[in-house]
Amino acid sequence: MTLWDRIIWRYWGSHAFKRKFTNKHETILWFVKPDEPPSFNVDEIRERSKEYDKRNNLWGRNPGNVWEVDRVAAGSTEQTSHIAVFPEEISEKIIRSCSRPGDLVIDPFSGSGTVPKVARSLGRRWIGVEISAAYANESCYRVGFQQASEVDSLVSGIVKEVAFRCRKGKLPLPDIIEKLSLWTDGIMLAPLIVEFEYDVSDALTKAKKKNVWAKYDRRINEASDDPVVWADSILLTSYRNRRTLNGLSRYRSAMALLQDAVAKLSRPSTDILVYLEALARSEPSSLEIADGHLSLMTTDRRLSDIETGSHSENLAEAPTGQGRLVF
DSSP states (O other), rough: EEEEEEEEOOOOOOOOOSOOOOOEEEEEEEEEEEOOOOOOOGSSSOOOOSSOTTTOOOBBBBOOOOEOOOOTTSSSTTOOOSSSSOOOOHHHHHHHHHTTTTOOESSSSSSHHHHHHHHHHHHHEEEEEOOOOHHHHHHHHHTOOSEEEEEEEHHHHHHHHHTTTOOOEEEEEEHHHHHHHHHHHHHOOHHHHHHHHHHHHHTTHHHHHHHHHHHHHHHHHOOOOOOOHHHHHHTTTTGGGGGOOHHHHHHHHHHHHHHHHHTTSOOOOHHHHHHHHHHHHHOOTTTEETTTTTOOOSSSSSSSTTTTOOOOGGGGSSTTEEEEEEE
16 A cells, blocks of 8 residues: 555644643544555535635635544534544545545444444445444444435434424324425425526626625525525534535535435325335434334434443444444
């Protein structure tokens, strides 16, 4: 393998030292196969520029090889009993930029499953290897919160908000399907698509770029009744790297995924029923179907038993999709 690049992960929180400087970074080494060009999809991870300079790329800048991401905070949804949890944002940036959907991602020291969780969420095949039973069980629980694609993650969030109002409970499947049908009937995406396409074409004129950037940076961060902004807020719970994108890029991806989600939920009731069953199987840590009902078992992704990591007594309970955990 050939060393292709070094990435510096800079963070804030760390243990202070008395006799030397406190460590504030880790180095990530990127190796590639000899005589084979590396896969690098910079457009997947472009981040907002520092200034509205009309010379900049419309969708954002190359993030460079110094990434400022704070360590996982105590009590966050990413925290586990593992002593050094890798932030999901770091894993997402690497997997998005250096692989494509369907590629195989292997983590030989999987810890509590951050890389398998993120790889699965991005439609990659994955293998995680872990020697600790406690960490492996936590991995099963964490992966069980994650759908196997971005559009399915969005649909899962829509079901939780539209049908359950983000509250734990059990509802008859026909009631859920009716609520989803009313929701899809009320979605008005066509005018937003026309507006967005017009703004993008307008932004190709350098004089208009700044106005378009500012417009979508404001829109994506303001509370409104825009369904695309609402979809973006749902996606943020699973895809932390979205926070680094500019508003235009976030709006574009959220709009495309929302269109796909509406299409999936606009099918006949029998097809939606089959789809809901598949969603529940894919996300067993929060969803369950039984006796004609769908249950939302929890609205909190935090690990409740952080000391022991004993959430799943059976490793086979982890949803596999296109991956598996080896213990």
